[in-house]
Amino acid sequence: MRCDYYDSGRCRSCTLIETPHAVQVADKQAGLERLVAQGAPGARPEWLPPLLSAESGFRTKAKMVVAGSVDAPTIGILDPAGRGVDLRGCPLYPEPLSASFPVLAELITRARLEPYDVPERRGELKHVIVTLAPSGDLMVRFVMRSTEAHARLVKHLPWLRERLPALAVATLNVLPEHKAVTEGEREIVLTERASLTMELGAVALHLRPQSFFQTNTAIARDLYAQVAGWVDESAPATVWDLYCGVGGFALHCVREGRRVTGVEASEQAVASARLSAAEMDDAGVAGADGATFVVGDAVAWATSQPAVADVVVVNPPRRGIGVELAAWLEASGVSRVVYSSCNAVTLARDLAAMPSLVPVRGRLLDMFPHTTHYEAVVLLQRR
Numbered sequence: 001m002r003c004d005y006y007d008s009g010r011c012r013s014c015t016l017i018e019t020p021h022a023v024q025v026a027d028k029q030a031g032l033e034r035l036v037a038q039g040a041p042g043a044r045p046e047w048l049p050p051l052l053s054a055e056s057g058f059r060t061k062a063k064m065v066v067a068g069s070v071d072a073p074t075i076g077i078l079d080p081a082g083r084g085v086d087l088r089g090c091p092l093y094p095e096p097l098s099a100s101f102p103v104l105a106e107l108i109t110r111a112r113l114e115p116y117d118v119p120e121r122r123g124e125l126k127h128v129i130v131t132l133a134p135s136g137d138l139m140v141r142f143v144m145r146s147t148e149a150h151a152r153l154v155k156h157l158p159w160l161r162e163r164l165p166a167l168a169v170a171t172l173n174v175l176p177e178h179k180a181v182t183e184g185e186r187e188i189v190l191t192e193r194a195s196l197t198m199e200l201g202a203v204a205l206h207l208r209p210q211s212f213f214q215t216n217t218a219i220a221r222d223l224y225a226q227v228a229g230w231v232d233e234s235a236p237a238t239v240w241d242l243y244c245g246v247g248g249f250a251l252h253c254v255r256e257g258r259r260v261t262g263v264e265a266s267e268q269a270v271a272s273a274r275l276s277a278a279e280m281d282d283a284g285v286a287g288a289d290g291a292t293f294v295v296g297d298a299v300a301w302a303t304s305q306p307a308v309a310d311v312v313v314v315n316p317p318r319r320g321i322g323v324e325l326a327a328w329l330e331a332s333g334v335s336r337v338v339y340s341s342c343n344a345v346t347l348a349r350d351l352a353a354m355p356s357l358v359p360v361r362g363r364l365l366d367m368f369p370h371t372t373h374y375e376a377v378v379l380l381q382r383r
């Protein structure tokens with residue numbers, strides 16, 4: 001794929017962009033197979049064909065750094081000297097996201113939101129984070145050093161809504177510290193609605209500002225369908241979804257007579273998952289009343305249960321499930337585990353700690369084209 005920002009050297013984030021997409025995916029597939037073979041020597045998993053993303057317009061969440069000045073803000077990234085590089089035409093974003101960037105730039109000027117100057121440690125607005133729902137609705141979060149501009153944001157919200165009619169949720173996130181993170185802990189919701197509805201077929205996930213959501217919604221939909229299909233094969237009566245976020249896997253796995261338990265550290269994400277389950281139940285989705293969600297540490301929760309579920313789905317952060325949970329699953333007697341991973345290095349390490357759970361099937365999901373990253377999902381079956 002061609003990108004003017006890349007060709008001109010203004011942005012080099014997509015490190016593989018010069019490699020044809022098919023070659024990128026083939027290389028990732030080879031790397032994944034190599035890592036799984038290292039983690040599970042002797043296993044011969046059946047590799048299903050990779051699930052391919054669109055080459056452009058696939059990123060449904062934009063985390064843009066704001067820099068420049070109130071009258072000429074940049075929305076994009078910082079260069080090595082900490083100056084803003086405007087990337088509002090970045091081809092990774094779908095049109096509704098790209099179309100929001102000039103409007104947000106205009107809002108910055110109108111509401112006098114002073115961009116944060118990293119080298120000088122001066123200013124207020126650090127990032128804008130925009131998420132697009134399948135319905136076209138948008139969530140816009142302004143990450144600011146303080147609440148200094150709160151009243152001005154509220155004042156200009158009607159203007160923003162007029163210019164961005166799809167705006168469903170707007171928030172002010174407060175990040176006072178000078179550190180390289182995207183957002184702070186405090187979130188002030190500026191709109192009546194506090195969550196974005198991510199409609200994925202029969203399941204509507206509710207995304208609150210601080211909850212995790214996969215950045216490529218089309219591939220996330222495929223991922224949930226793939227995992228639900230594997231889970232259904234053994235008709236389990238009980239399923240756990242560890243690291244469940246807003247409940248993507250768990251809610252795709254509800255079936256009549258099945259008990260599904262999601263476990264997640266974020267209280268807000270669990271509140272969203274519970275809401276989705278209740279809505280599905282109200283809508284008459286069979287088995288939705290069998291879904292429960294627990295706030296807690298996945299490792300502490302799982303390892304304190306008297307018995308394991310028939311199938312365990314895990315989707316940990318990049319660090320993987322770690323030695324303690326891997327050892328517990330290995331000893332638990334669980335017959336099937338579905339491991340969805342965004343880091344095949346930690347996946348391989350975890351597989352090595354579960355030698356009785358053998359990868360029998362796997363699939364690469366092309367979640368992050370033009371980068372070295374990908375999602376991988378592996379079905380493990382007890383020897």
Ligand SMILES: C[S@@+](CC[C@H](N)C(=O)[O-])C[C@H]1O[C@@H](n2cnc3c(N)ncnc32)[C@H](O)[C@@H]1O
Binds near residue numbers: 212214242
């Ligand atoms: C890769 S995300 C997966 C989310 C979800 N499965 C999905 O598809 O959207 C990892 C999730 O693990 C949660 N998390 C991180 N550490 C955790 C822990 N120790 N126990 C439970 N959840 C944790 C994060 O809040 C995040 O929602």
